[in-house]
Amino acid sequence: MVNLANPSAFLALTRRVLPWLAAATSALFVAGLWLSFAAPPDYQQGETVKIMYLHVPAAWMATFVYGVMTAAALGTLVWRHPLADAAQKAAAPLGAGFTFICLVTGSLWGKPMWGTYWVWDARLTSVLVLFILYLGLIALWRAIDDPGRAAKAAAILTLVGAVDLPIIKFSVDWWNTLHQPASVMRMGGSTLDRAFLMPLLVMAVAFSLLFITLHLAAMRNEILRRRVRALQLMQVAQASQRSA
Amino acid sequence: MTAMSLGPYASFIVTSYVLVTAVVVMLIAWILIDYRRQKQILHELDSVLQDFTGKTVPESRIGTAVARLLEALGV
Numbered sequence: 001m002v003n004l005a006n007p008s009a010f011l012a013l014t015r016r017v018l019p020w021l022a023a024a025t026s027a028l029f030v031a032g033l034w035l036s037f038a039a040p041p042d043y044q045q046g047e048t049v050k051i052m053y054l055h056v057p058a059a060w061m062a063t064f065v066y067g068v069m070t071a072a073a074l075g076t077l078v079w080r081h082p083l084a085d086a087a088q089k090a091a092a093p094l095g096a097g098f099t100f101i102c103l104v105t106g107s108l109w110g111k112p113m114w115g116t117y118w119v120w121d122a123r124l125t126s127v128l129v130l131f132i133l134y135l136g137l138i139a140l141w142r143a144i145d146d147p148g149r150a151a152k153a154a155a156i157l158t159l160v161g162a163v164d165l166p167i168i169k170f171s172v173d174w175w176n177t178l179h180q181p182a183s184v185m186r187m188g189g190s191t192l193d194r195a196f197l198m199p200l201l202v203m204a205v206a207f208s209l210l211f212i213t214l215h216l217a218a219m220r221n222e223i224l225r226r227r228v229r230a231l232q233l234m235q236v237a238q239a240s241q242r243s244a
Numbered sequence: 245m246t247a248m249s250l251g252p253y254a255s256f257i258v259t260s261y262v263l264v265t266a267v268v269v270m271l272i273a274w275i276l277i278d279y280r281r282q283k284q285i286l287h288e289l290d291s292v293l294q295d296f297t298g299k300t301v302p303e304s305r306i307g308t309a310v311a312r313l314l315e316a317l318g319v
Binding site: 055101111218221 | 253286
């Protein structure tokens with residue numbers, strides 16, 4: 001584990017595992033999509049239940065990715081580990097992507113089921129805040145040139161924003177929302193029939209593997225970007241020596 | 245599976261799946277393009293820095309690498 005925390009060892013690891021992860025992710029998406037379209041219509045939602053096989057996993061990933069970023073932010077601030085910086089920065093666009101999918105698919109499901117694309121209820125609003133947080137973090141990383149300073153600033157903002165996670169989770173319990181309460185991850189087990197649960201879980205695993213694959217690949221890019229920066233600084237030093 | 249069998253809200257369902265595919269493809273493309281770009285810059289800088297060891301560096305590569313360096317420094 002300590003060895004894997006070394007950027008060079010991490011690059012070697014990603015070179016080995018990324019092709020396998022990509023293949024497993026693709027296979028799970030094929031299986032998940034097949035199960036989704038083979039699943040029966042819901043007695044209330046009809047075929048629109050198929051949107052849920054995208055919306056629910058994306059919603060889980062939106063919060064999970066922020067959880068990963070929160071852990072990485074602690075790694076940056078407490079242990080000052082360069083891989084934690086890379087993990088934070090690489091996860092933000094992926095989290096924004098999952099949150100965007102969650103918001104738009106929810107909206108596309110809401111119109112035929114609720115009669116509206118959007119309501120300002122606690123669950124929807126808190127997820128929108130999460131999306132804005134992701135965009136803010138991406139902007140912050142781009143605004144500060146020094147990667148070390150950017151990592152610290154982003155880590156602090158990430159930790160502050162983590163307060164949104166329990167709000168998202170418990171918003172449907174704390175307030176009277178149009179959004180339904182949890183039906184899979186709840187005390188007493190899932191209320192979903194197996195015919196709907198299976199495609200949902202397979203798609204959830206596919207989304208999770210997609211995140212792991214893309215996150216490792218994006219972290220590899222961040223490490224390369226840092227190497228580029230280090231070489232550029234060496235280049236400047238070399239040029240200064242020549243001109244002196 | 246045809247759009248006809250997806251019921252009266254087929255357009256919402258199809259739009260959702262198309263949109264998710266587009267977002268995932270964009271994320272994958274962004275990562276692949278970024279990877280190729282970083283590897284290319286690294287390769288060019290490596291060539292320039294070999295000069296430290298006394299190896300000959302092609303003039304064309306120095307020009308490209310220095311241009312990227314200046315661009316990175318905002319000069």
